[in-house]
Every structure is written in structure tokens, then in C-alpha cells.
Amino acid sequence: MNTIYALASARGKSGVAVIRISGPDAFPAARSLAGSLPEPRRAGLRRLVEDGDILDEAVVLCFAADASFTGEETVELHVHGATATVAAVLAALSRLPGLRLAEPGEFTRRALENGRIDLAQVEGLSDLIEAETEAQRRQALRVLSGKVGAKAEEWRSALIRAAALIEATIDFADEDVPVDVAPEVLSLIADVRADLTRQLAGYGAAEMIREGFEVAIVGRPNAGKSTLLNALAGREAAITSEHAGTTRDVIEVRMDLGGFAVLLLDTAGLRETEDVVEGIGIERALERAELADLRVFLGDGEETPLLQPREGDIMVQGKSDLAGVMTGGLSVSGKTGEGLDALVAEIGSRAAERASGAGLITRERHRAAIGRALVALESAELEVRNGPDRAELASENLRGAIRALDSLVGRVDVEDLLDQIFSSFCIGK
Numbered sequence: 001m002n003t004i005y006a007l008a009s010a011r012g013k014s015g016v017a018v019i020r021i022s023g024p025d026a027f028p029a030a031r032s033l034a035g036s037l038p039e040p041r042r043a044g045l046r047r048l049v050e051d052g053d054i055l056d057e058a059v060v061l062c063f064a065a066d067a068s069f070t071g072e073e074t075v076e077l078h079v080h081g082a083t084a085t086v087a088a089v090l091a092a093l094s095r096l097p098g099l100r101l102a103e104p105g106e107f108t109r110r111a112l113e114n115g116r117i118d119l120a121q122v123e124g125l126s127d128l129i130e131a132e133t134e135a136q137r138r139q140a141l142r143v144l145s146g147k148v149g150a151k152a153e154e155w156r157s158a159l160i161r162a163a164a165l166i167e168a169t170i171d172f173a174d175e176d177v178p179v180d181v182a183p184e185v186l187s188l189i190a191d192v193r194a195d196l197t198r199q200l201a202g203y204g205a206a207e208m209i210r211e212g213f214e215v216a217i218v219g220r221p222n223a224g225k226s227t228l229l230n231a232l233a234g235r236e237a238a239i240t241s242e243h244a245g246t247t248r249d250v251i252e253v254r255m256d257l258g259g260f261a262v263l264l265l266d267t268a269g270l271r272e273t274e275d276v277v278e279g280i281g282i283e284r285a286l287e288r289a290e291l292a293d294l295r296v297f298l299g300d301g302e303e304t305p306l307l308q309p310r311e312g313d314i315m316v317q318g319k320s321d322l323a324g325v326m327t328g329g330l331s332v333s334g335k336t337g338e339g340l341d342a343l344v345a346e347i348g349s350r351a352a353e354r355a356s357g358a359g360l361i362t363r364e365r366h367r368a369a370i371g372r373a374l375v376a377l378e379s380a381e382l383e384v385r386n387g388p389d390r391a392e393l394a395s396e397n398l399r400g401a402i403r404a405l406d407s408l409v410g411r412v413d414v415e416d417l418l419d420q421i422f423s424s425f426c427i428g429k
């Protein structure tokens, strides 16, 4: 096993940069630069020297194999965050025997292989590193904390008990089985099924937190949609003009609104039109507005044609700075910024409402595994009801469900998944 090293903190200038070394030669390698090593988990100030040449003065931190992230002996060198310092220390490490630069995600991969974390936690960690909003951070932390693994373990032991009960009836098929196991088996399966179904129901919300909440601004031409988008984005993302029918393409702006990742869409003004190009723009607007998680109807005193608001959509009156504009409910002015905070709060609370159902299942991979488990459990239930003759099939289906759930945390069939998951990691993680 090679010893790997990499810059663990972000590239570029910084106050302190952390270089991580992990593997069987981590301690000897660090000792050869630092002279001596502090006790594990104790920070020690050391001069890093290569061939009499001082590289830096660094804080050295060692972790024993049983108490490190990777499950291997690990050393962190906290060096000055100059690009030249980092480059010099990395170069010195590259010249030491048995050491090589880590591949993307390799520290985490070793943590997984050494059983320090499970596959769902790897994904949680990847999401945490990518998290840009408060909701994404919380969700990633929930997954990283190992809750998926704990749940999977719960399901696993219930299904193993069910399978064991059934297998007992197979073993004693020729004898009189003293008790009918079916009621207990069915109740175990029903509980797991209910739990899995609940998790599936929360998938949409969890995915929304991860991928972002799509919000379409819609309304009649010249309602001020593009001006509003620009005001929310804080930049001139869309062209605005007094000419009705300015916006044709759907303009997308990604932003953090109220702690949620939001993809805000500016769309063509809705009206009946003879203009072919404007008509295409309106079709696109309607299509995206239908698919969006939420629509903000920007009003100008008249009803918006061609599109009906759905329950939960936001109705807001525009150009509230103009005299004579009715400002009874929610109203906003993209021009002066009046009412923007209230609108943002409203969008945030709609997003929070939908996010509240989020469960532990955050990825398509999880959804698919739970889907497979549910199908297998349904068949198992059917076979159990069909009587003791079908015990073999019932047991096979139960084992299928267990395998599907095991793949959530990476107990089986993981090799092909690993490369895909780790390819999104950066070096040093």
C-alpha cells in the first residue's frame, strides 16, 4: 500500500495550508522532514528541513491508524499558506521513498475501504464539500453523520429475522412446524415497507435541496419581470426595456434565497401574439413555468393570460413605486427594491415548506436501491401469504431486499459505484 500525500486545504494563497500524508510511511516521511514527531493528537511546532534546506516552520499533527480519518497512520503538516511554501513541501514529499501524490478522493476512499465510513457517508461528505446553502449543509451533515447506515442496519436486522424465521420452516418442512411464522414475518415486512415508502416520499424534497428549487417569474409583457430578476440577482442578467415582448429566451440565475439554492427563471411576457418568434418564447415560458417548483405571478393590475396559478404559487403586484398601484397584498418594485425582502422571505418559506418532508434519501442511487427493495418485499409478502410451500421463494425475495438495502451503505456491489462517486472528489479529500 502506497503512502499518499496532498494539499488538503484550498489551492491558492492562505494564512495556513494543510498538507495531509496517509499510509504506512506517513510517520517516517514526516519524521525525515521534521526531525521528530509530537505524540499523536498533539500539535508540535517543527522546522521542516530537506538536505539542510529549511522549507518552513510548521505545526505537525499525527494520528494513529485507529484514530484517523483514513484508518491509516496520518500526519497533517500545517504550513504557511504561500503557494511557494506548499509547492516546496509537496516536492520534498515526492522525493521520499514510498510516497506519491493522492488521486482525487483517495483519502476518503481509504476511509471507506478501512471501514471508517460507509458509502452513504462518502456521498454525504461529497455533498458537504459542495454545499453552498444552509439547507444543503444541514442535509449533507445529516447523511454524513451516518443516519442512512443506522436506518439500513435497522431494516437489515428486521429482514434477517424474517428470513431466518422462514428458513426455519424450510429446514423443518417434513416435520410439524410448531408455530406459524407467517404473522410475525408479515409484520416485520410491513414495518420495513412502511419505513421505506416514507423515505421514498421524502426523496423529491431532498433532491430539491441538493439540486435547487426552480422558481419561474411569469406575467404579462412589461410587468417588470426582467427588472425584478435583475434586482434579485444584483446584476443585469436580463435585458429590460419599455418595449413589450423584450424577453424571449428563458433566463436562468442561480442564487441563495433564504438559505435555499434557487434557480430563478425570467420568462417571456404572456399574451396572445401574431409574432412568430415571440410566440416561440411564450411557448418556452409556459413549458418551464409548468415544470418549475414554484411560480411567481408578477401582476400589473390585469389578469395573466394563458397560465393558471397553482396552489402555493405566489401572487405579487409589481411596480409598487408608481402612484395608483394597488398594494394590498404582496407588492414589489424591481426599480426601487421596495418589497424585495418580503418576496424573498415568501419564496424561502415556500421552499422550506417543501423541504420539510426531506428524508435521508438524497440521491437517485438511494431511490433506486429502495425501489428495488420495495419490489422484492412486495413479492416476499405475496409468497408468505401463499403458504409454506412457497417458503423458498419468500426467502429468496427477502434476501434480494437485504442486498438492495446493503448497497445503500456499500456492503455489496460497490466496486463499479466507487469510481463514479470518487470521480467528483478533488485531490486532498
Ligand SMILES: Nc1nc2c(ncn2[C@@H]2O[C@H](COP(=O)(O)OP(=O)(O)OP(=O)(O)O)[C@@H](O)[C@H]2O)c(=O)[nH]1
Binding pocket: 219, 220, 221, 222, 223, 224, 225, 226, 227, 228, 239, 240, 241, 242, 243, 244, 245, 246, 247, 248, 267, 268, 269, 270, 318, 319, 320, 321, 322, 332, 333, 334, 335, 336
Ligand atoms: N416604475 C417602475 N418601472 C418598472 C419597474 N419594473 C420595470 N419597470 C419598467 O417597465 C418596463 C418593462 O420592464 P421589463 O423588466 O423589461 O418588463 P418584462 O416584464 O420583463 O417585459 P417583457 O420581457 O417584455 O415581458 C421597463 O421600462 C422598466 O424600466 C418598477 O418596479 N417600477
Ligand SMILES: [K+]
Binding pocket: 221, 222, 240, 241, 242, 243, 244, 245, 246, 247
Ligand atoms: K419589456
Ligand SMILES: [Mg+2]
Binding pocket: 225, 226, 227, 238, 239, 240, 246, 247, 266, 267, 268, 269
Ligand atoms: Mg423581460
